[in-house]
Amino acid sequence: MTDFNENDLWQAVQDRNADYDGRFYYGVMTTGVFCRPSCPSRGAKRENVRFFTKPSEAEAAGLRPCLRCHPLQDNPTSVLMTEAAHYIEGHADESISLSRLSNEFGLSATHLQKSFKRQHGISPKEYQNAHRLKKLKDALKSGDDISGAIYEAGYGSVSRVYEQVDGRIGMTLSAYRDGGKGEKIAYVIRNTALGPIIMAATNRGVCFIHFGNDENILLSLLSKEYPQAELLPSSAVDTPELALWVEALDHHLSHNAPRPDIPLHLNGTAFQMRVWRFLMSVPEGEVKSYSEVAQAIGSPKAIRAAATACTVNNIAILIPCHRVLRSDGSLGGYRWGLARKRTLIDQERNNISNSA
């Protein structure tokens, strides 16, 4: 241990600093275990700790390798990333920020995000969303009651919709340009208080909610948006969650139930997604002008583009483009008719004043 003094090493252990992995190991003499500096286990006291340059030295001192950080394995990050995935599964109903994971596993947020993506192919947030969806499906298949299943899977808190907006996934632009080629899209059609509605979802979340006069029109709207995708009625595929979501949406529209917490699969340009994400953060009962939207997403001059992004929104209600008005307070446009827009705004204002 010529390069470092022990205070530095102890500091690295306390910081669980992965930069020191492979450069030294520490043993906890009271437990008989030795670890990498980044080991997520905690609680060793300084006086019980000894430092080693190589695992063989620790073993010679009678210590055995830790089962959490696997100091004998070559690639500690991959072990940590497996643990991170388990951690997310174990806390799927909580809000798991990158900084929380970064604290838990002793890696910088950037390093963690990159390593996780390299190993699992998706970001930690996407992993959590996918896991919740799987849990929900499993619970529904095993016959759990609907609201229990929602909570069990970590959905069901309306506030969480807003927290997790940034974690929502967008279809890659190329897939979008290809008209959804290779995507399987399940859909369900239902009558609501505001008229017939179609809801469609990929395996990552809801990508399409439109109002329309009848089933044929609704289906043609969907196939126009995704000409290359395989469109399947929900009843024909394994998507119990879709029936559940459209029911929750109907309750929201008919009985003023809270807006359901539903994973979304956004499809659009980066600019459009910025607009939509901002819209999802506008609280119920509030309205914004197109110029306020442009300002809020950091492009104050792009008022017309912001208005267009509202116009091409494919996810009615859940991306609340109905909350955007002209700056003179007039309704502006609405893809699904001004009467619906008026109703939605009035309903939300009533909800707020009733609950105040």
Ligand SMILES: [Zn+2]
């Ligand atoms: Zn360890």
